[in-house]
Amino acid sequence: MSVSAIALAQSAPPGDRLAALLAVPEDQWFDRKSGRIAPKDLARALAAFANAEGGTVIVGLHGGRYDGAELTVDKENALRQASIDFTHPPVRVHTERLDLGDGRSVLRFDIPVSEHVHETSTGEVYLRVGDESKRLSYAQRRELDFDRGSAHFEGEAAPGADAQDLDLDLLAEYRSSVGSTGSDETALRARSLLTRDGSLTHAAALLLAKDPQQWLPQASVRVLRFTSDQAGTGRRLTLEAGRDERFDGPIPSVIASASRRIAEWMPQHRALGNRGRFENIDIIPADAWLEGLVNAVVHRSYSMAGDHIRVNIHPGRIEIESPGRFPGLADPHHPLEIARYARNPRIARVCSDLGITQERGEGIRRMFEEMRVAGLQDPTYEQTSGSVRLLLRAEPSLSPQLLASLPSGGEEILRILREHDAPMGTGDIIDASGRSRPYVRTALAGLREAGLISWRGTSARDPRATWEIVR
The missing domain is CATH 1.10.10.10 (Winged helix-like DNA-binding domain superfamily/Winged helix DNA-binding domain)
Structure with missing residues (x-):
């Protein structure tokens, strides 16, 4: 994926960097631009990344070739000022020259995720979606303004958290994934996991702390298995004895532990398998429910206190319910048309660094494909006043x-x-x-x-x- 590939390219010997950068696929966090690009056009890309999850733009590569010779001193100065001259409010950007050997170089622009919605000098708002910078309609822009409130929370300081609270093994894995050779502070700032005054953010605590629940007790996953497709209440409660477990810890550990338990408790049925023999098969494909679990953990609203993610396993279906409604840019009635947008952009990006997610906007489509290949009904979403519930039914798609x-x-x-x-x-x-x-x-x-x-x-x-x- 681009985030680690860019780090590897930059750490490679100068003579090897050009081929490495040309080989990196453009995606949610990476784009290549020609050395001939106009400053106002570069500003669109900078604003799009800042409005989404941050990213990197390399200027001086186009059409699979080097064209950094166009970057004269005057042109470089104009491009360095693009975020000041052509975006409002100005996008924060770190710019540096990257040596490619043989007297060649490109400009690297690193854009952190922003708490604001940035527009261009012409009043247009762009959002990075996959490998494109999409111009938003007026209604979409208003929704982005509203949704930025949730993005603020993961970027706020976790009160009292410091470096001593971090899990050293997770921190080392994170540093390796982003190709960091500098200090821990530099590595954390690479993904906006520190506030400007150097405090650990809620995102940093959720991802890398040994015990994030001391700041966010709601940040847990609860897995329950029922004996009936109706949960029931009171005396009619169908919760199976000993089948109610809660998982705490940093996000990577929670996902790993909860997924192991779900796999263990998953009901099975006897059916003809892919090898032409009858075998025990999970009622719901593992790739489908795992995608649902990861999406819930990465994209839930962590600002909503007092509620956690629940995975209810029934004989005929799985329900995954997470706090927070769909972001305004998403329509739960048409899940396959949902545009790529992360409520928690810092968490989403680090989870991609760590290989937990792909983050190419394909998760929901992949979930649908797995259910359809298994001959099961499409996944459905239900939205309440404070949560989103994903239903994966073990029912054939045919009557x-x-x-x-x-x-x-x-x-x-x-x-x-x-x-x-x-x-x-x-x-x-x-x-x-x-x-x-x-x-x-x-x-x-x-x-x-x-x-x-x-x-x-x-x-x-x-x-x-x-x-x-x-x-």
């Missing part, structure tokens, strides 16, 4: 009546097509399933008649004909 009408092998062939996620020929499906041609052809005909798959070809004997899922 019982439709399932009953399918020929033998229909579900298996459907699963193969879902996993492949691209058109397949009949021969490919036969190879993937290990079934006979008549068996597969009968199943395909039944699925086609049910309207679940479609056939594309020029004739009945077309060797290039393919089958695919009807979306």
